[in-house]
Amino acid sequence: MSYGRETLRRMWKPGKVVDRLWYLGHEESGIYLLDGGDEIMIISGGIRYIVPEVLRQLGEFRINEEKISKLLILHSHFDHVGIVPFFKRRHPDMEI
Numbered sequence: 311m312s313y314g315r316e317t318l319r320r321m322w323k324p325g326k327v328v329d330r331l332w333y334l335g336h337e338e339s340g341i342y343l344l345d346g347g348d349e350i351m352i353i354s355g356g357i358r359y360i361v362p363e364v365l366r367q368l369g370e371f372r373i374n375e376e377k378i379s380k381l382l383i384l385h386s387h388f389d390h391v392g393i394v395p396f397f398k399r400r401h402p403d404m405e406i
Contacts, residue, residue: 324367334367335360339389343373351380358392380405 322337332343335356341364342353350373356364368375381404383391398404 324363325371332371332373334364334371336363339392341393343378345373345377348377349379350374350377351382352378352393352397353382354384355381355391355394357389358396361393361396364393378404 324334324336324340325332327333327342330345332345333340334343335341339357339360340354341356341360344351344353365375367373378397378401381394381397383394383406394406398406
């Protein structure tokens, strides 16, 4: 599959990026969800205050939170790990 240059730029608005890839959160802090069918992976951990918005967006976009089983941390800066504790408590079996 080929994506044009415009598809590869950073997302600012929550929603579907391409098939099976979503951007959630806020313009200044967001996460990506990669939908593998049976499982969903969160990519990056955003800032903690985006949790309520992410939960609202999961419902709005009809994304099944129970399918989220993995969370990939890109690096350990505070603005990339904020939602990790919340989701790990909510889903103890989640692989980080």
